[in-house]
Amino acid sequence: MSEFQKKTSLVNLETKTCSVGIDFGTTYSLIGFLLNKKIQIFSGERENTFLPSIVRYEKNKIIIGEKAEEINNKNYLRTIFSIKRLLGKSIQEIKNLFPKVPYIFLYDKDQEICIKTEQGKVSLVKIISEILKTLLKKVEFFLEKKIDTAVITVPSYFDNIQRKKIKNAAILSGLKNIRLLNEPTAAAIAYGCHFQKKGIILVYDLGGGTFDISILKINQGIFEVLSTSGDPQLGGDDFDELLSKYIERKSNIFTKENFFLKRKLLNLAKKIKLKLSNKENVLIEFENWKGNINRFEFENLIEPLVEKTLVLLRYSIKEALIKKEEITNIIMVGGSTYIPLIKEKLSLFFKKKIEFSIDPDKAVSIGATIQSNLLFNYQQNFLSKENKFILLDVVSFSLGIELMGGRVEKIIDKNSTIPISISKEFTTSKENQTVIMIHILQGEDSFVKNCRSLGKFFLRGIKKQAAGVPRIIVKFNVDESGFLQVNASEKETNIKASIKVDFLHTII
Known part of the structure; x- marks a missing residue:
């Protein structure tokens, strides 16, 4: 039994409900x-560890977390990792995108991707729900109560489909009240509440997959994104x-289609990466080399990817309509930010030393917990009045509708503050047209083929008139919950028609 579990008998609960x-x-x-x-952050089976997002399927049981990670090299076909990147x-x-992923993918009767x-x-x-269930069970065991309410963080650039998958996994895990919160926003909440800071904050969040x-x-x-x-x-x-590819070339040992060897090399590469954050040189053994x-x-290997983050950083500063000199604080989030090169590049970009003001690994979960307890009215007095x-x-993506010629007319621009309501006027393109299709799209491109489809509906019963005469009003409304x-x-x-799309992070 872990130290975390042993503390159960010492807990003096103040409320009958709990949000996580x-x-x-x-x-x-x-x-x-x-x-x-x-705020308490669950630290896994061992001290100072977190739950690995790994699920191992055996014939009669499912193994999740640390134990799955320990044995994943024994049978790679049974162990599923980095599932978040496939959503x-x-x-x-x-x-x-991932030609060497060693899984067999299939569709089920509902066209859901399965492994x-x-x-x-x-x-x-279902795989993600198993990870969420494990987290919930451990805290339920500790608190001796059922948890059915949570704020779950997602990458800010997750689109409609990805957000919906996370929400469905949460429902499958047993949660009933669910809100999704952007990961960097959660980190900013943790930082702002803990340090009582004000100003313009930039969150640089580089994790394992996003x-x-x-x-x-x-x-x-007021926290305004x-x-x-x-x-x-x-x-x-x-x-x-x-x-791992560099080690292949250096050792002249190529994994090719040997997925067992490939996974072994990836695990080795990960360990080397972590050591190089504190050491200048790491001795390694791979097979007989x-x-x-x-x-x-x-x-040298990763510099192009780090530079790519700086390109996105410049773009985000431009979209915020500010100058980089106006940014008062920089929050580093995610395990990959421990890499010295990243801090060096950011220090050079901002012309000042970059320090970890809050634990990069825990910032997101701390912010999610703060928002969860405030949003769902649990123990609201845990924050001082000043905090x-x-x-x-x-809105993380622009929203619009399809026009003739496969083009997109944007109705709500990316980074518009919610709640928001905007109307635009359109008309028919054909003589005596009585039906018009409203195709809702998400994305920044001007063409339908490069955007995500969120849904379609039809406005029927339009009075027969010459093309261009009818006046069709289309109204987009995003409420406080992100609907x-x-x-x-x-x-x-x-005549009227409408559709509801649950696509945004449901938070305010």
Whole structure:
């Protein structure tokens, strides 16, 4: 029994209900809860560790976390890791992005992507739910109560499909009241509440599988998100991949289609990466080869990816309509920010020393826990009056509709503060047209083919008139909870149609 479990008998609970904050990560996942007005972050089976986001399927049991990580080299086909990176993609997209992923992908009857396991087809949503269940069970055991309410963090650049998958996994894990919060926004909440800071805050969040940037203005208890940006396919996993390929070339031992050897090399690359954050040189053994990797070699490998984060950083500053000199504080979040090169690049960019003001590994889960307890009205007095806040979040992607010729007309721009309501007037393109299709799209491109489809609905019964005469009003409304409702009406006849889309991070 862990020290965490042994503390159960010492807990003096003040309330009958409990809300938690969950940071579901590519590599590790954390859960936070409030105890005696202090935030506690679950630290796994061992001291100072977090729950690995790894699930191992055997014929008669499912193994999750540390134990799954320990034995994953014994049978790679049974162990699933970095599942977060696969969300929201088709099988073909996954094969194109990750050609060496050793899983067999299938579709179920509902066209959900599944992975073939010892227990049959298992959907990505089901796999994620097992990780969430494990986190919840450990805290339920500790607090001796049922938890059905949580704020779960997601990358700010997760789109509709990816956010919906996380929400579905949370429901499957047994949670009933669920809100999603952008990861860098959660980190800013943790920072702002803990240090009672104000000013313009930049959150640089580089984790195992995703990269996020958020710029927020904090003043008199108002957290206003100015811009968000990022890349859902950039993180520490990519550094591991580059380093493993480099070791292959250096050792002349190529893994090719040997997935067992490939996984072994990736694990080795990850260990080397971690050591190089504190050492200039690391001696290694791979199969029958012995050699060394120095920090200079590693930094040369990853520098193009680090530069890519700086490009996104510049873009986000431009979108926030500020100058970099106006940024008062920089928050580093995610395990990959321990890499010295990243701090060096940011120090050079901002022309000042970058320090860790808050634990990069725990910042997101702390912020999620704070927001969870405030949002769901549990133990609201745990924050002082001076630290109470209002969060004004933003739309992460532009929203619009399809026009003739496959083009997109934007209705709500990216980074617009929610709640928001905007109407635009359109018309028909054909003579005597009585039906018009409203196709809702998400994305920054001008063409439909490069944007995400969120749904379609039809406005029927339009009065027959010449093309261009009918006046069609389309209204986009995003409420405080992040729900999008689109209404369409024709002015003369007042016919109406509408659709609701639950696509945004449901938080305010």
